[in-house]
Amino acid sequence: MPDIDKSLIIKNISKHITLDNNEEKHFLSILKPQKIKKKAFLLKEGDICRATAFVINGCMKSFTVDKNGFERVLNFAPVDWWTADMFSLISQRAAILNIQAIADTQLLLLSKQDQEALYFQIPKFERFFRIIIEKSLVAHQMRVLDGLSLTAEQRYIKFCEKYPQLWNQLPQKEIASYIGVTPEFFSKMKRNMD
Protein backbone atom coordinates (compact mmCIF):
# COMPACT_ATOMS: atom_id res chain seq x y z
CA MET A 1 0.00 0.00 0.00
CA PRO A 2 1.50 3.29 -1.11
CA ASP A 3 2.24 5.94 1.46
CA ILE A 4 -0.10 8.89 1.81
CA ASP A 5 1.12 12.05 0.04
CA LYS A 6 2.37 14.39 2.72
CA SER A 7 3.53 17.23 0.50
CA LEU A 8 0.12 18.87 0.80
CA ILE A 9 0.39 19.39 4.54
CA ILE A 10 3.89 20.83 4.19
CA LYS A 11 2.60 23.25 1.59
CA ASN A 12 -0.25 24.17 3.91
CA ILE A 13 2.09 24.91 6.79
CA SER A 14 4.53 26.80 4.59
CA LYS A 15 1.86 29.41 3.99
CA HIS A 16 2.57 30.79 7.46
CA ILE A 17 5.94 29.49 8.74
CA THR A 18 9.16 28.22 7.16
CA LEU A 19 10.50 24.81 8.15
CA ASP A 20 14.04 23.51 7.66
CA ASN A 21 14.61 19.91 6.63
CA ASN A 22 14.94 18.52 10.14
CA GLU A 23 11.84 20.26 11.36
CA GLU A 24 9.89 19.03 8.37
CA LYS A 25 11.11 15.47 8.92
CA HIS A 26 10.29 15.55 12.59
CA PHE A 27 6.85 16.98 11.97
CA LEU A 28 6.01 14.39 9.34
CA SER A 29 7.22 11.61 11.62
CA ILE A 30 4.65 12.39 14.30
CA LEU A 31 1.65 12.47 11.97
CA LYS A 32 -0.56 9.41 11.91
CA PRO A 33 -2.29 8.66 8.60
CA GLN A 34 -5.88 7.50 8.87
CA LYS A 35 -8.34 6.41 6.22
CA ILE A 36 -11.96 6.86 7.00
CA LYS A 37 -14.89 5.61 4.96
CA LYS A 38 -17.80 7.73 3.86
CA LYS A 39 -20.28 8.19 6.74
CA ALA A 40 -17.81 6.93 9.35
CA PHE A 41 -17.14 9.14 12.37
CA LEU A 42 -13.80 10.58 13.37
CA LEU A 43 -15.42 11.91 16.55
CA LYS A 44 -18.81 11.53 18.18
CA GLU A 45 -20.51 13.92 20.54
CA GLY A 46 -19.44 12.94 24.05
CA ASP A 47 -16.07 11.51 22.98
CA ILE A 48 -12.84 13.19 23.96
CA CYS A 49 -11.12 14.80 20.96
CA ARG A 50 -7.49 13.71 21.08
CA ALA A 51 -6.13 14.99 17.78
CA THR A 52 -6.29 17.67 15.13
CA ALA A 53 -6.95 16.29 11.64
CA PHE A 54 -5.73 17.52 8.28
CA VAL A 55 -7.67 16.46 5.17
CA ILE A 56 -5.48 15.00 2.37
CA ASN A 57 -8.42 14.00 0.20
CA GLY A 58 -12.14 13.49 0.59
CA CYS A 59 -14.20 15.70 2.89
CA MET A 60 -15.35 15.85 6.50
CA LYS A 61 -18.17 17.73 8.19
CA SER A 62 -18.64 18.73 11.81
CA PHE A 63 -22.10 19.15 13.27
CA THR A 64 -24.27 18.98 16.35
CA VAL A 65 -27.69 17.39 16.67
CA ASP A 66 -30.25 19.81 18.07
CA LYS A 67 -33.07 18.87 20.41
CA ASN A 68 -35.43 18.15 17.51
CA GLY A 69 -32.95 15.67 16.09
CA PHE A 70 -31.81 17.94 13.27
CA GLU A 71 -28.20 18.04 12.22
CA ARG A 72 -26.67 21.52 12.38
CA VAL A 73 -23.48 21.74 10.32
CA LEU A 74 -20.80 23.92 11.85
CA ASN A 75 -18.48 23.49 8.92
CA PHE A 76 -17.12 21.32 6.17
CA ALA A 77 -13.45 20.38 5.88
CA PRO A 78 -12.55 19.63 2.26
CA VAL A 79 -9.01 18.92 1.02
CA ASP A 80 -6.32 21.11 2.58
CA TRP A 81 -8.40 22.04 5.66
CA TRP A 82 -7.88 21.27 9.33
CA THR A 83 -10.66 19.99 11.57
CA ALA A 84 -11.17 19.15 15.24
CA ASP A 85 -13.57 19.81 18.10
CA MET A 86 -11.61 22.72 19.50
CA PHE A 87 -13.65 22.77 22.70
CA SER A 88 -12.96 19.14 23.49
CA LEU A 89 -9.39 19.28 22.23
CA ILE A 90 -8.37 22.07 24.57
CA SER A 91 -10.44 21.05 27.58
CA GLN A 92 -10.27 17.25 27.13
CA ARG A 93 -13.92 17.18 28.04
CA ALA A 94 -16.84 15.59 26.20
CA ALA A 95 -17.07 16.75 22.60
CA ILE A 96 -19.97 18.90 21.48
CA LEU A 97 -19.41 18.12 17.83
CA ASN A 98 -19.68 15.08 15.63
CA ILE A 99 -17.02 14.89 12.94
CA GLN A 100 -18.00 12.61 10.10
CA ALA A 101 -16.67 11.73 6.64
CA ILE A 102 -18.99 12.76 3.83
CA ALA A 103 -16.77 10.93 1.34
CA ASP A 104 -13.98 8.35 1.67
CA THR A 105 -11.28 10.46 3.22
CA GLN A 106 -7.58 10.34 4.05
CA LEU A 107 -6.47 12.24 7.11
CA LEU A 108 -3.23 13.05 8.84
CA LEU A 109 -3.70 13.18 12.59
CA LEU A 110 -1.65 15.27 14.97
CA SER A 111 -2.33 14.07 18.52
CA LYS A 112 -2.89 16.63 21.23
CA GLN A 113 0.13 15.30 23.07
CA ASP A 114 2.39 15.58 20.04
CA GLN A 115 0.99 18.99 19.22
CA GLU A 116 1.80 20.34 22.65
CA ALA A 117 5.27 18.78 22.61
CA LEU A 118 5.75 20.36 19.20
CA TYR A 119 5.03 23.79 20.63
CA PHE A 120 8.03 23.35 22.94
CA GLN A 121 10.33 21.63 20.46
CA ILE A 122 9.62 23.96 17.55
CA PRO A 123 7.92 27.14 18.78
CA LYS A 124 7.19 28.17 15.22
CA PHE A 125 4.33 25.68 15.34
CA GLU A 126 2.71 27.56 18.15
CA ARG A 127 2.80 30.53 15.81
CA PHE A 128 1.36 28.48 12.95
CA PHE A 129 -1.59 27.22 14.94
CA ARG A 130 -2.17 30.63 16.47
CA ILE A 131 -2.41 32.08 12.98
CA ILE A 132 -4.82 29.49 11.58
CA ILE A 133 -6.96 29.73 14.69
CA GLU A 134 -7.03 33.52 14.28
CA LYS A 135 -8.22 33.06 10.72
CA SER A 136 -10.81 30.55 11.78
CA LEU A 137 -12.01 32.95 14.46
CA VAL A 138 -12.44 35.73 11.90
CA ALA A 139 -14.38 33.37 9.64
CA HIS A 140 -16.69 32.38 12.48
CA GLN A 141 -17.18 36.01 13.49
CA MET A 142 -18.24 36.80 9.93
CA ARG A 143 -20.60 33.87 9.99
CA VAL A 144 -22.19 35.06 13.23
CA LEU A 145 -22.74 38.48 11.65
CA ASP A 146 -24.09 36.92 8.45
CA GLY A 147 -26.51 34.90 10.56
CA LEU A 148 -27.72 38.11 12.20
CA SER A 149 -28.36 40.10 9.05
CA LEU A 150 -28.62 37.93 5.94
CA THR A 151 -31.57 36.02 4.52
CA ALA A 152 -31.25 32.31 3.82
CA GLU A 153 -30.66 33.06 0.15
CA GLN A 154 -27.78 35.42 0.91
CA ARG A 155 -26.28 32.90 3.34
CA TYR A 156 -26.44 30.30 0.58
CA ILE A 157 -24.52 32.59 -1.76
CA LYS A 158 -21.87 33.06 0.94
CA PHE A 159 -21.67 29.31 1.38
CA CYS A 160 -21.03 28.87 -2.35
CA GLU A 161 -18.24 31.44 -2.19
CA LYS A 162 -16.66 29.82 0.85
CA TYR A 163 -16.79 26.29 -0.50
CA PRO A 164 -16.66 26.59 -4.32
CA GLN A 165 -15.52 22.98 -4.53
CA LEU A 166 -18.57 21.73 -2.62
CA TRP A 167 -21.66 23.66 -3.57
CA ASN A 168 -22.69 21.36 -6.45
CA GLN A 169 -21.29 18.20 -4.93
CA LEU A 170 -23.06 17.95 -1.61
CA PRO A 171 -26.54 16.63 -0.87
CA GLN A 172 -28.85 19.62 -0.58
CA LYS A 173 -29.86 18.70 2.94
CA GLU A 174 -26.24 19.16 4.07
CA ILE A 175 -26.18 22.64 2.62
CA ALA A 176 -29.58 23.43 4.12
CA SER A 177 -28.26 22.30 7.47
CA TYR A 178 -25.19 24.55 7.09
CA ILE A 179 -27.14 27.67 6.18
CA GLY A 180 -29.75 26.93 8.81
CA VAL A 181 -32.98 26.15 6.94
CA THR A 182 -35.07 23.03 6.41
CA PRO A 183 -34.42 20.89 3.32
CA GLU A 184 -37.97 21.68 2.16
CA PHE A 185 -37.44 25.40 2.33
CA PHE A 186 -34.04 25.10 0.69
CA SER A 187 -35.62 23.28 -2.23
CA LYS A 188 -38.23 25.99 -2.71
CA MET A 189 -35.64 28.71 -2.33
CA LYS A 190 -33.42 27.25 -5.04
CA ARG A 191 -36.38 27.01 -7.42
CA ASN A 192 -36.91 30.75 -7.05
CA MET A 193 -33.28 31.71 -7.46
CA ASP A 194 -31.90 30.82 -10.91
Added chain:
Amino acid sequence: MPDIDKSLIIKNISKHITLDNNEEKHFLSILKPQKIKKKAFLLKEGDICRATAFVINGCMKSFTVDKNGFERVLNFAPVDWWTADMFSLISQRAAILNIQAIADTQLLLLSKQDQEALYFQIPKFERFFRIIIEKSLVAHQMRVLDGLSLTAEQRYIKFCEKYPQLWNQLPQKEIASYIGVTPEFFSKMKRNMD
Protein backbone atom coordinates in the same frame (compact mmCIF):
# COMPACT_ATOMS: atom_id res chain seq x y z
CA MET B 1 -4.25 61.90 38.07
CA PRO B 2 -3.91 58.47 39.62
CA ASP B 3 -2.50 55.63 37.56
CA ILE B 4 -4.84 53.06 36.11
CA ASP B 5 -5.02 49.83 38.13
CA LYS B 6 -3.05 47.24 36.20
CA SER B 7 -3.43 44.34 38.60
CA LEU B 8 -6.54 43.20 36.72
CA ILE B 9 -4.71 42.54 33.50
CA ILE B 10 -1.99 40.61 35.33
CA LYS B 11 -4.64 38.47 36.99
CA ASN B 12 -6.24 37.93 33.58
CA ILE B 13 -3.00 36.75 32.05
CA SER B 14 -2.08 34.61 35.03
CA LYS B 15 -5.09 32.43 34.28
CA HIS B 16 -3.10 30.86 31.45
CA ILE B 17 0.61 31.60 31.84
CA THR B 18 2.94 32.44 34.74
CA LEU B 19 5.07 35.58 34.57
CA ASP B 20 8.15 36.37 36.62
CA ASN B 21 8.72 39.89 37.95
CA ASN B 22 10.78 41.09 35.01
CA GLU B 23 8.33 39.78 32.47
CA GLU B 24 5.44 41.38 34.31
CA LYS B 25 7.28 44.68 34.51
CA HIS B 26 8.19 44.63 30.84
CA PHE B 27 4.67 43.73 29.83
CA LEU B 28 3.12 46.50 31.91
CA SER B 29 5.61 48.99 30.49
CA ILE B 30 4.42 48.51 26.92
CA LEU B 31 0.71 48.94 27.68
CA LYS B 32 -0.84 52.30 26.85
CA PRO B 33 -3.73 53.41 29.07
CA GLN B 34 -6.62 55.06 27.27
CA LYS B 35 -9.80 56.59 28.58
CA ILE B 36 -12.72 56.63 26.25
CA LYS B 37 -16.04 58.38 26.79
CA LYS B 38 -19.41 56.75 26.40
CA LYS B 39 -20.40 56.56 22.71
CA ALA B 40 -16.83 57.35 21.52
CA PHE B 41 -15.22 54.96 19.06
CA LEU B 42 -12.03 53.00 19.61
CA LEU B 43 -12.20 51.82 16.00
CA LYS B 44 -14.41 52.65 13.03
CA GLU B 45 -15.21 50.45 10.06
CA GLY B 46 -12.57 51.15 7.45
CA ASP B 47 -9.85 52.11 9.95
CA ILE B 48 -6.79 49.94 10.47
CA CYS B 49 -6.85 48.20 13.84
CA ARG B 50 -3.43 48.74 15.39
CA ALA B 51 -3.92 47.40 18.90
CA THR B 52 -5.63 44.86 21.11
CA ALA B 53 -7.56 46.43 23.99
CA PHE B 54 -8.18 45.14 27.49
CA VAL B 55 -11.12 46.58 29.45
CA ILE B 56 -10.24 47.79 32.98
CA ASN B 57 -13.65 49.27 33.65
CA GLY B 58 -16.69 50.32 31.65
CA CYS B 59 -17.81 48.36 28.61
CA MET B 60 -17.22 48.24 24.85
CA LYS B 61 -19.22 46.74 22.02
CA SER B 62 -18.16 45.70 18.54
CA PHE B 63 -20.62 45.73 15.67
CA THR B 64 -21.13 46.11 11.94
CA VAL B 65 -23.77 48.16 10.19
CA ASP B 66 -25.73 46.09 7.70
CA LYS B 67 -27.03 47.34 4.35
CA ASN B 68 -30.31 48.47 5.90
CA GLY B 69 -28.42 50.63 8.38
CA PHE B 70 -29.01 48.30 11.34
CA GLU B 71 -26.29 47.73 13.89
CA ARG B 72 -25.38 44.07 14.33
CA VAL B 73 -23.53 43.48 17.56
CA LEU B 74 -20.80 40.87 17.33
CA ASN B 75 -20.00 41.06 21.01
CA PHE B 76 -19.73 43.10 24.15
CA ALA B 77 -16.49 43.52 26.09
CA PRO B 78 -17.21 44.23 29.75
CA VAL B 79 -14.53 44.46 32.46
CA ASP B 80 -11.76 41.86 32.20
CA TRP B 81 -12.36 41.16 28.47
CA TRP B 82 -10.15 41.71 25.45
CA THR B 83 -11.41 43.32 22.27
CA ALA B 84 -10.09 44.09 18.77
CA ASP B 85 -11.03 43.70 15.13
CA MET B 86 -9.10 40.49 14.63
CA PHE B 87 -9.45 40.62 10.86
CA SER B 88 -7.98 44.10 10.60
CA LEU B 89 -5.41 43.48 13.32
CA ILE B 90 -3.88 40.48 11.58
CA SER B 91 -4.20 41.70 8.00
CA GLN B 92 -3.71 45.45 8.61
CA ARG B 93 -6.52 46.03 6.17
CA ALA B 94 -9.69 48.08 6.57
CA ALA B 95 -11.66 47.06 9.65
CA ILE B 96 -15.04 45.39 9.29
CA LEU B 97 -16.06 46.21 12.83
CA ASN B 98 -16.82 49.33 14.77
CA ILE B 99 -15.67 49.23 18.38
CA GLN B 100 -17.49 51.72 20.56
CA ALA B 101 -17.73 52.50 24.28
CA ILE B 102 -21.20 51.92 25.74
CA ALA B 103 -20.08 53.54 29.01
CA ASP B 104 -17.11 55.64 30.05
CA THR B 105 -14.32 53.10 29.79
CA GLN B 106 -10.67 52.67 30.71
CA LEU B 107 -8.60 50.52 28.40
CA LEU B 108 -5.09 49.17 28.27
CA LEU B 109 -3.83 49.01 24.70
CA LEU B 110 -1.25 46.57 23.40
CA SER B 111 -0.09 47.75 19.98
CA LYS B 112 0.26 45.19 17.21
CA GLN B 113 3.96 46.02 16.96
CA ASP B 114 4.55 45.50 20.67
CA GLN B 115 2.45 42.36 20.66
CA GLU B 116 4.51 40.79 17.89
CA ALA B 117 7.77 41.83 19.53
CA LEU B 118 6.45 40.32 22.74
CA TYR B 119 5.96 36.98 21.01
CA PHE B 120 9.69 36.90 20.29
CA GLN B 121 10.87 38.34 23.60
CA ILE B 122 8.60 36.25 25.81
CA PRO B 123 7.19 33.30 23.83
CA LYS B 124 4.79 32.51 26.67
CA PHE B 125 2.70 35.39 25.39
CA GLU B 126 2.25 33.67 22.07
CA ARG B 127 0.83 30.80 24.11
CA PHE B 128 -1.39 33.14 26.08
CA PHE B 129 -2.93 34.73 23.03
CA ARG B 130 -3.25 31.39 21.27
CA ILE B 131 -5.24 30.12 24.24
CA ILE B 132 -7.60 33.07 24.51
CA ILE B 133 -8.15 33.04 20.77
CA GLU B 134 -8.95 29.32 20.97
CA LYS B 135 -11.52 30.07 23.62
CA SER B 136 -12.97 32.89 21.60
CA LEU B 137 -13.17 30.59 18.59
CA VAL B 138 -15.09 28.00 20.60
CA ALA B 139 -17.48 30.69 21.84
CA HIS B 140 -18.11 31.89 18.29
CA GLN B 141 -18.62 28.34 17.04
CA MET B 142 -21.26 27.83 19.71
CA ARG B 143 -22.90 31.09 18.73
CA VAL B 144 -23.02 30.01 15.08
CA LEU B 145 -24.70 26.76 16.12
CA ASP B 146 -27.10 28.62 18.43
CA GLY B 147 -28.01 30.87 15.51
CA LEU B 148 -28.82 27.81 13.41
CA SER B 149 -31.07 26.04 15.88
CA LEU B 150 -32.36 28.33 18.61
CA THR B 151 -35.32 30.70 18.62
CA ALA B 152 -34.81 34.36 19.50
CA GLU B 153 -36.07 33.66 23.00
CA GLN B 154 -33.53 30.89 23.57
CA ARG B 155 -30.76 33.08 22.17
CA TYR B 156 -31.78 35.77 24.64
CA ILE B 157 -31.46 33.31 27.51
CA LYS B 158 -27.97 32.36 26.28
CA PHE B 159 -27.08 36.03 26.11
CA CYS B 160 -28.11 36.50 29.73
CA GLU B 161 -25.96 33.54 30.77
CA LYS B 162 -22.96 34.81 28.83
CA TYR B 163 -23.19 38.38 30.10
CA PRO B 164 -24.82 38.19 33.55
CA GLN B 165 -23.40 41.61 34.39
CA LEU B 166 -25.03 43.23 31.35
CA TRP B 167 -28.48 41.78 30.73
CA ASN B 168 -30.34 44.31 32.90
CA GLN B 169 -27.99 47.19 32.29
CA LEU B 170 -28.01 47.57 28.54
CA PRO B 171 -30.57 49.37 26.35
CA GLN B 172 -32.89 46.71 24.94
CA LYS B 173 -32.04 47.65 21.40
CA GLU B 174 -28.42 46.63 21.99
CA ILE B 175 -29.52 43.23 23.21
CA ALA B 176 -31.94 42.88 20.29
CA SER B 177 -29.10 43.68 17.95
CA TYR B 178 -26.91 41.04 19.59
CA ILE B 179 -29.47 38.26 19.42
CA GLY B 180 -30.49 39.28 15.91
CA VAL B 181 -34.04 40.60 16.13
CA THR B 182 -35.66 44.00 15.76
CA PRO B 183 -36.19 46.12 18.89
CA GLU B 184 -39.94 45.91 18.26
CA PHE B 185 -39.93 42.15 18.22
CA PHE B 186 -37.66 41.99 21.26
CA SER B 187 -40.10 44.13 23.21
CA LYS B 188 -43.00 41.84 22.34
CA MET B 189 -40.94 38.76 23.07
CA LYS B 190 -40.03 39.96 26.58
CA ARG B 191 -43.68 40.70 27.35
CA ASN B 192 -44.53 37.07 26.58
CA MET B 193 -41.67 35.54 28.56
CA ASP B 194 -41.97 35.97 32.35
Added chain:
DNA sequence: CGTCTATTTGAATGTACTCAAAAGCGGTGG
Protein backbone atom coordinates in the same frame (compact mmCIF):
# COMPACT_ATOMS: atom_id res chain seq x y z
C1' DC C 1 -35.42 -4.61 -9.44
C1' DG C 2 -36.57 -3.06 -4.92
C1' DT C 3 -35.50 -0.38 -0.98
C1' DC C 4 -33.98 3.52 1.19
C1' DT C 5 -32.99 8.19 1.25
C1' DA C 6 -33.19 12.73 -0.87
C1' DT C 7 -35.89 16.05 -3.17
C1' DT C 8 -40.02 18.37 -4.58
C1' DT C 9 -44.61 20.16 -3.96
C1' DG C 10 -48.58 22.03 -1.48
C1' DA C 11 -51.39 23.76 2.35
C1' DA C 12 -51.60 25.48 6.83
C1' DT C 13 -49.03 27.58 10.56
C1' DG C 14 -45.70 30.19 13.15
C1' DT C 15 -41.99 33.30 13.85
C1' DA C 16 -40.18 37.53 13.07
C1' DC C 17 -40.28 41.92 10.22
C1' DT C 18 -42.11 46.50 8.47
C1' DC C 19 -44.38 50.56 9.08
C1' DA C 20 -46.83 53.76 11.79
C1' DA C 21 -48.01 55.83 15.93
C1' DA C 22 -48.18 56.50 20.82
C1' DA C 23 -46.09 56.38 25.31
C1' DG C 24 -42.04 56.55 28.39
C1' DC C 25 -37.64 58.33 29.85
C1' DG C 26 -33.37 60.94 30.40
C1' DG C 27 -30.80 64.79 29.84
C1' DT C 28 -30.37 69.78 28.97
C1' DG C 29 -31.34 74.57 28.97
C1' DG C 30 -34.32 78.18 30.39
Added chain:
DNA sequence: CCACCGCTTTTGAGTACATTCAAATAGACG
Protein backbone atom coordinates in the same frame (compact mmCIF):
# COMPACT_ATOMS: atom_id res chain seq x y z
C1' DC D 1 -37.65 72.91 38.83
C1' DC D 2 -39.95 72.27 34.81
C1' DA D 3 -40.53 71.98 29.81
C1' DC D 4 -38.88 70.32 25.91
C1' DC D 5 -36.18 67.47 22.85
C1' DG D 6 -34.48 63.30 21.25
C1' DC D 7 -34.17 58.64 21.77
C1' DT D 8 -36.00 54.16 23.44
C1' DT D 9 -39.74 51.23 24.20
C1' DT D 10 -44.35 49.67 23.49
C1' DT D 11 -48.34 48.50 20.76
C1' DG D 12 -50.99 47.16 16.66
C1' DA D 13 -52.02 45.77 11.97
C1' DG D 14 -50.46 43.83 7.92
C1' DT D 15 -46.79 41.16 5.60
C1' DA D 16 -42.80 38.22 4.56
C1' DC D 17 -39.88 34.55 5.48
C1' DA D 18 -39.39 30.05 6.98
C1' DT D 19 -41.43 25.81 9.31
C1' DT D 20 -44.35 21.71 9.85
C1' DC D 21 -46.67 17.97 8.15
C1' DA D 22 -48.12 15.07 4.52
C1' DA D 23 -47.64 13.06 0.21
C1' DA D 24 -45.70 12.36 -4.30
C1' DT D 25 -41.49 11.89 -7.12
C1' DA D 26 -36.79 11.13 -8.13
C1' DG D 27 -32.18 9.11 -7.37
C1' DA D 28 -28.70 6.11 -5.40
C1' DC D 29 -27.08 1.78 -4.38
C1' DG D 30 -26.97 -2.96 -3.20
